[in-house]
Amino acid sequence: MNINRITVFGAGVWGSVIAQHLAKKGYKISLWEHYKDLFDILEKTRKHPNIENFELNSNIELKATLEEAVKDSEMLVFVISSKSVRNFCKQLKPILNGKVLPVVSASKGIEDSTFKTVCEVIEEEIPQLTGYAMSFSGPSFALEVAKGIPTKILVAGPNADLVKKTAKVFNSSPIITVESDDRRGVEYGGAIKNVVAIGCGILDGIGDGADTKAALITQAMQEMHDITVSQGGKTESVYNLSGLGDAILTGMSSISRNRRLGEKLGQGLSLEEARKQVGTIAEGADSVNSVHNLARKNNLKTPILDAVWQIVCNGEDKDVLLKALGF
Ligand SMILES: NC(=O)C1=CN([C@@H]2O[C@H](COP(=O)(O)OP(=O)(O)OC[C@H]3O[C@@H](n4cnc5c(N)ncnc54)[C@H](OP(=O)(O)O)[C@@H]3O)[C@@H](O)[C@H]2O)C=CC1
Ligand SMILES: O=C(CO)COP(=O)(O)O
Known part of the structure; x- marks a missing residue:
């Protein structure tokens, strides 16, 4: 798995901090945000309104459309509210046009009517991603990670090889990644x-x-x-x-x-x-x-x-x- 460009969906506090973390490691980041006001502020100032002393790394490019956001991408990271994931996937599916790539969910939630987890919703809506969705979850306040405070986060998925490679992508100070095969848990x-x-x-x-x-x-x-x-x-x-x-x-x-x-x-x-x-x-x-x-x-x-x-x-x-x- 050779990864250069990663797409982060959601420039909320956690999405922006994850994008920054990966950008500092040298990855090229496409950061997508659906809320126009936030997008405009980030584009104009490169500063996040909800994170103190936080300026977007030069490896981060803001993308206004999903087409631009997924272009040349080799990994997708979902950091949008869990209840918006299903509808979001319905918009994303035709744009991916059958493309298969690793997907990481940093969102925390269970769907109300189906009890499905975020990774399961993603795989149900975009079937070619089945087996490729992983959860990134652990004790990690975005505001603490932004300050460089160390933490440990699990990367969990069904494919051990993919989990290992993905854990390596996210592993660098202040985040230590820990691999797991129990995505549901x-x-x-x-x-x-x-x-x-x-x-x-x-x-x-x-x-x-x-x-x-x-x-x-x-x-x-x-x-x-x-x-x-x-x-x-x-x-x-x-x-x-x-x-x-x-x-x-x-x-x-x-x-x-x-x-x-x-x-x-x-x-x-x-x-x-x-x-x-x-x-x-x-x-x-x-x-x-x-x-x-x-x-x-x-x-x-x-x-x-x-x-x-x-x-x-x-x-x-x-x-x-x-x-x-x-x-
Ligand atoms: N903050 C934290 O410390 C951590 C958060 N998380 C998890 O990360 C996820 C995001 O949280 P966080 O970044 O903190 O929250 P924010 O409220 O800062 O950001 C939420 C993001 O979801 C987007 N969003 C909301 N509705 C939709 C929609 N219908 N379509 C597309 N995007 C949408 C938001 O856009 P908009 O600006 O329009 O609301 C925003 O980009 C949550 O599941 C949370 O539990 C996990 C670990 C740490
Ligand atoms: O999940 C989080 C830290 O790991 C963030 O928790 P809150 O959404 O309650 O701030």
């Missing part, structure tokens, strides 16, 4: 940890502290485990970087948008108001329903995740979470 962990982070935020909003959040994470990990394993994921992935590692990061850090959304809910704000105040996407608010429905469908006992669902989706009082924890 990695993607489920990455999606469910966002719901766990909302739960931790709710506790913050109520005024409870790190002690209570640590108890929540510990109990919720069993629920993450049971759901993931029921879908064919491995136990070892649940307790690896994308599950446990990312649950600790997002549940405990003030940076996490999912945790911040939960905090607003815990303070009594409605979901709509909480979303507005957080401003940017909080994937957990979309995944909470799919996670809940999946647990019900499989008759799994998931009291912590159910309580978060009741608060987020039904507007229940936040005390249901304390009750679920046994307080």
Whole structure:
């Protein structure tokens, strides 16, 4: 696999930081963004409005159309919100025109109606990519990676050779990549940890502290485990970087948008108001329903995740979470 040009879809904070990381390594990057206002700002200033002291590397070219974005590309990286992936693939498919190339998803979510992971949605919509989609997931705040703070991220996919080569592409300071053959387990962990982070935020909003959040994470990990394993994921992935590692990061850090959304809910704000105040996407608010429905469908006992669902989706009082924890 000889890679020179990589396309990154989504110039949000994580997409831009990934593009920068790869550009600094010497890859030529085509960065595509669908939101015209953001595209125009990036093109005009080369600075990202949501990342401090961040100027796009000269190896990054902004691409306004999908045709331009995929031209000469040897790898695609998806960093758009998970719920927009299916429609996005419908636009991308005719443009790829049967082309086969490795695809990496850095998005974290589970589709509501189908319970499919982002890689599975990509492969379903663009069948020639089946076996070529990999997940890139682990504890990695874009804002910390942008500052050069070290982290470890899993690259997971069904083809060991492709995973090895892709891990090499992404591996360089401050990111150490770790290879995995359990894409499902990695993607489920990455999606469910966002719901766990909302739960931790709710506790913050109520005024409870790190002690209570640590108890929540510990109990919720069993629920993450049971759901993931029921879908064919491995136990070892649940307790690896994308599950446990990312649950600790997002549940405990003030940076996490999912945790911040939960905090607003815990303070009594409605979901709509909480979303507005957080401003940017909080994937957990979309995944909470799919996670809940999946647990019900499989008759799994998931009291912590159910309580978060009741608060987020039904507007229940936040005390249901304390009750679920046994307080
Ligand atoms: N930020 C982080 O630290 C990390 C984020 N992630 C994951 O990465 C993904 C992106 O997050 P992040 O970059 O932080 O979020 P941002 O809100 O900063 O960016 C989201 C990106 O998705 C794009 N998008 C939204 N809707 C559509 C659509 N209909 N079609 C095409 N593109 C669309 C956005 O465009 P627009 O500007 O129009 O909204 C934007 O480029 C999420 O799944 C998140 O969980 C993973 C690890 C770390
Ligand atoms: O997934 C993330 C870090 O690994 C980002 O989490 P938030 O979306 O909650 O900020």
